[in-house]
Amino acid sequence: MMHRPRASLALASLVASLSACGDPMMPPSDGSVGMDAAPTPDGAAPMPDVGSMPDAYPRFMGDPFMAPPQCTSGSMWTSGNRGSDHMNPGVPCIQCHTSVRAAPVFSVAGTVYQTAREPNNCYGGIGSGPQITVEITDAMGTVHNVAAFGTSGNFYLERIIPTPYRARVIFDGRARVMNTPQTNGDCNACHGATGSMGAPGRIVLP
């Protein structure tokens, strides 16, 4: 089954924050263990950093739908179909996962970018910074807060949900709303670099 890096990451972060305090036995005064350990009801916990990825990506200012086609993060996924939280950003996740036995089942998955026409396999997200949340409200009205990884913009939900669902992207106190309820959870299938089925292009930050 699926490998879960969450616990070990939380532990690594705990160790890091403990040693940052000077006294290795003293927890941080506010009792927190770093934002990557914040509880997320569904989906993936945000990751502090990934190897050689830059800490913070250039931030695009302006109308994301007016930006030229560009890879804002300047970083590309180059590991083919090796399973990872950050794999194949921008590519329809579920289309591929349902055709491969070894891949986990997602009800909802996709990638959040800074601008609307970013190419496949370009990392979305912002690097480190405020949490990006994809809020999914399922057909029963249950809200699933799915964390997107800052370093790739990827997000996924493994719990199977009743559809149609509604979606909003929440970031830095703002929200971007999809008006139409959808039954297909494979966000990147419509939200490609050019957009299809009426979608305006990539899912972008509010």
Ligand code: HEC
């Ligand atoms: C072209 C095929 C393909 C696409 C597109 C794809 N994946 Fe995967 N994914 C795989 C395969 C194959 C595996 C299992 C093999 C492995 O774990 O090495 C996998 C495994 C995973 C895993 C489990 C990793 C682990 O540690 O066990 C995650 C998480 C994941 N994919 C997320 C995504 C997300 C999110 C997207 C879309 C942004 C995506 N994948 C797009 C083929 C794909």
Ligand code: HEC
């Ligand atoms: C079947 C195609 C399709 C799928 C799948 C889809 N969308 Fe959309 N999305 C659209 C269309 C069409 C629009 C424009 C009309 C609207 O807002 O409903 C849109 C608009 C949006 C917008 C607002 C864009 C803007 O700034 O005006 C967001 C945010 C969004 N979608 C997020 C998502 C997320 C997150 C997912 C996956 C959970 C998803 N979408 C899946 C078709 C799709």
